[in-house]
Amino acid sequence: MEGVVILKRNCCDPYSLILILKRTMIQRHLLAFVFLLGSSPQLFSQTLTLEGAVEASFAQYPTLAAQRSALDAIRANVRVVRDNRLPNVRLHDQINIGTANGLSGSYFSLGLIVPTSGGRRAENRPDLASGNVALATADWEIYNFGRFSAEDKLVRSDVAVSEANLQREQFGLRQTVISSYLDLYWTEQNLLIEEQNLARVDTVRRIIVNLVRNGVKPGLDSSLANVALSRARLAYLRMQEERQRARVQLATLTGRPAEEVKIDTAFRVGPLLVPLSTSLTPPTHPLLRVQERLVTRQTAEIDLIRKSALPRVSLLAATWARGSSLDVENNFGPVAKGLAYSRTNYLLGIAGTVNLMDFRRASHRIKLQQFRIEEARNQLAVAKLQLQNAVGIADAQLSVVQSELSELPNTLRSAQDAYNQRFSLYNNGLETILSLTDALTLLTAVEKEAVQTRAQAVQLRLQRAQATDNFEEFYSLFRR
Incomplete structure (x- = not known):
């Protein structure tokens, strides 16, 4: 009520109007914040971090459970193979x-003729x-000239391949969870920008409507201000819809109700500006380990084929x-x-x-297996090349994006200054409502561009972490 009274007494002073509206908005935000703290004492303890989201998905996602069951089955097969030798x-x-x-004579019984033992009569x-x-x-x-040891080697190779498949599944799930987490994070950042834009437009509209009522500004300005407010509301609602979609997707991956998903907003821009040393893809990368163990497994199968033909x-x-x-x-x-x-x-x-024909059969099966090994080795070489290429592309783009990140503070400050100057000129009758709207649109666009640039830098860091299988530096961006 105090704000309304002062508005009536100072309706013709635009600067007083600005101060009053800003003070009223600050009071409302403070009251909402105090109410939030009082009604949700466990809010911060339930915040989902990036690493927490990954661990939650590892613990409950069905595809990993299926891979673990497959691995357990292959491990149990080791005992089955050994029991067959009893x-x-x-x-x-x-x-x-x-x-x-009885009667004299020879015959093939074929499992159908019942033998009789007795004298001839x-x-x-x-x-x-x-x-x-x-x-x-x-x-x-x-x-059997080493067939048992070849069987043992083959089943151990099967276990190793299954373990590598589980690690690859975890790697892929980590990538999906991180992408969903980042999608929700950047959506919330854009939602915050739309919320700030809506507040700025609403503030400008209130002032313009008051000035129009007092005959200081033409009625067209209030109409244009209402249009701008309506567009800002629509943009805010659309972003809310995007946030809900991203929240549901992350909730599905982490096994939590969508309404309980609240991510940590911690983000450090500083590490993005630090030059990174050149890194190579490690040979233990999950995407390479499967191919390597497949080569080992198929080589072990050749040994088993060869020894299975022996006496x-x-x-x-x-x-x-x-x-x-x-x-x-x-x-x-x-x-x-x-x-x-x-x-x-x-x-x-x-x-x-010994079956003499087994030697011929084994030679053909070995030749077939050798082609499969060669195929697996070529696929391994391609996978190594793709991962190393991903590291090179990420490093090349990061050097450019880091320059853009360094320039962002200047761009944001300039856009904010331009908006403040246009607002001041408009209040003094030196600018039109269209110029003020252009400045407000420019400020919002620059804020969104800043979010997009940071998102691009984070995505490149994620690409680098995936190619090098080193997520520690990437996780540090989202730690407090």
């Missing part, structure tokens, strides 16, 4: 009853004979017991007699097995 030990027992009519007898057979066998591949040496053992109701003269006896064991045997042996 000896086969089989126990078998059967009790049978049936006829026992002149006639086909329907008498029943019983039998009992117990069997225990074991076979163990004890030597295999196995240890064999068997023991069995048998009973039958037929006596040694091949006469039928009581059926119950065949349930007991009357003969036992055992057998030990060592066997060597």
